[in-house]
Amino acid sequence: MQISQELFDHLFLIMMFTAMGGLLWQPPLWILLTFFTPKKLLNTYFKEPHFSQGELIFMSRFPWSLFRTSIFGWILFLPFLDKKRNIRNCYEVMPTWYRIGLILLTISTMLIMFIFFGIMFFLLTSHITK
Amino acid sequence: MVVTDISTPDSVGMCLASDNQSSQSETHLMMSPLKRENLDQYKLYMPTDPKEREAFWAMAWLDDNYNWLSGGLGAGLTTLGVLTHEQNTTLIKTVETLYKQYQMGLISKGQYDYGRRKALSLFSQRLGPLEKLLLKGQTAQQAIQIARSGAVPATEKIAKNLSRLNKLSKLASVGGVVLTGASLGMGCYGIAHTQNRQKKNEILVGTMSSTIAGSILGYALGVLLISTPVGWVTALALGAGSALASYGAGEGAVKLYDMSGAKVDFASMSGVDQICK
Structure with a gap:
């Protein structure tokens, strides 16, 4: 695909600003949500049979507890994926602030993923017309 | 003009001779x-x-x-x-x-x-x-x-x-997630020790891109983790995969930065060059 140098520059800037902005907010939000995960959620769903023994062990400590947070985050949006774990109703035991936080985190991750990787892939595969 | 290799038989011979002569004790002393x-x-x-x-x-x-x-x-x-x-x-x-x-x-x-x-x-x-x-x-x-x-x-x-x-x-x-901290630290170190403005920006662009890519991919792993309970082998493979991908994203971003003519001075704009001195 042929694009002009100007378009290339603009798209690149959008990509980098998304990356910079995302870097400022996404990791801290993820870490905060992980540390402040409500005990009620953990006691109800972070145990067998929803999570296997091995997972219970390694997802209890930072930094792997981040994965636990991301599982809960994605299940809010993609409940149809939940065939084995049976945690699709976890939103019921989440306090409102936590739910909003997770939704924010997941949506922003999806946006950044599409914009950042989308633009990068597009730009790497296009030619600049002189 | 043709240049011939000057490894005279004498010098080669001497090398070989000295190799043969160096006894165990000699190499020991050298080591x-x-x-x-x-x-x-x-x-x-x-x-x-x-x-x-x-x-x-x-x-x-x-x-x-x-x-x-x-x-x-x-x-x-x-x-x-x-x-x-x-x-x-x-x-x-x-x-x-x-x-x-x-x-x-x-x-x-x-x-x-x-x-x-x-x-x-x-x-x-x-x-x-x-x-x-x-x-x-x-x-x-x-x-x-x-x-x-x-x-x-x-x-x-x-x-x-x-x-x-x-x-x-x-x-x-x-x-394990310390990787992010380590790579940011190494990026800052690199920026502080490069004189060339373009190189500083390249390092910044590369580090930021690979870090955000790592974080995003790490979060996205959650999608895979929902469907299957994961054993340590899978965790290893997933970790390695996302580390590789974020490394690739960093390299891709640097390439794009150069292709865009390296016009924007991200380092001074974001104040990173004041932090990483």
């Missing part, structure tokens, strides 16, 4: 100063905390065999994290407790040996079929004995990276 120097450095850099020391040894070994530290890929730290997590280190602690009991005379040598072998064979089982691959021919028993004795494979590559290894073992003893 000792280097070894002695290394020993002092090791004393300076070997961590004292046993957890850190184990991490130090493991990373030294990883670098030696897989070029992990010099290669720059973060998969190594993830591997280390998985290998040294609770389940496995508990077994090692069991061996330590047994040893203490034996020293205090509470159990006999035979009991200690038996207990040790049992715990370590369980450790090998947990490690699984990858054990031989990861430990490169050494069994878990041998590897742990070496680690316990405080020995470090004293190769040149490791001698060069000693201070880095020391710093990293502090981080590695804490966990």
Whole structure:
């Protein structure tokens, strides 16, 4: 695909600003949500049979507890994926602030993923017309 | 103009002769100063905390065999994290407790040996079929004995990276996502020590892109984790995969930056060049 140098520059800037902005907010939000995960959620769903023994062990400590947070985050949006774990109703035991936080985190991750990787892939595969 | 190789038969002959003549004792003498120097450095850099020391040894070994530290890929730290997590280190602690009991005379040598072998064979089982691959021919028993004795494979590559290894073992003893911190730290270091403005920006663009890519991909892993309960092997593979992908994203961003003519000075715009001096 042929694009002009100007378009290339603009798209690149959008990509980098998304990356910079995302870097400022996404990791801290993820870490905060992980540390402040409500005990009620953990006691109800972070145990067998929803999570296997091995997972219970390694997802209890930072930094792997981040994965636990991301599982809960994605299940809010993609409940149809939940065939084995049976945690699709976890939103019921989440306090409102936590739910909003997770939704924010997941949506922003999806946006950044599409914009950042989308633009990068597009730009790497296009030619600049002189 | 043709240049011919000037390796005269005489000089070649002399080389070969001197090689043949250098006896064992001569090479020994030649090696000792280097070894002695290394020993002092090791004393300076070997961590004292046993957890850190184990991490130090493991990373030294990883670098030696897989070029992990010099290669720059973060998969190594993830591997280390998985290998040294609770389940496995508990077994090692069991061996330590047994040893203490034996020293205090509470159990006999035979009991200690038996207990040790049992715990370590369980450790090998947990490690699984990858054990031989990861430990490169050494069994878990041998590897742990070496680690316990405080020995470090004293190769040149490791001698060069000693201070880095020391710093990293502090981080590695804490966990796996430390990769992000380490790569940001190394990026800042690179920016501070480059004079060229373009290079500074390239490093910044690359580091930021690979970090955000790592974080995003890490979060996205959650999608995969929902459907399948994950064992340690899968965790290892996933960690390595996302580390590779984020490395690729960093490289891609640098390339795009250069293609865009390197016009924007991100380093001064974001104030990073004030922070990383």
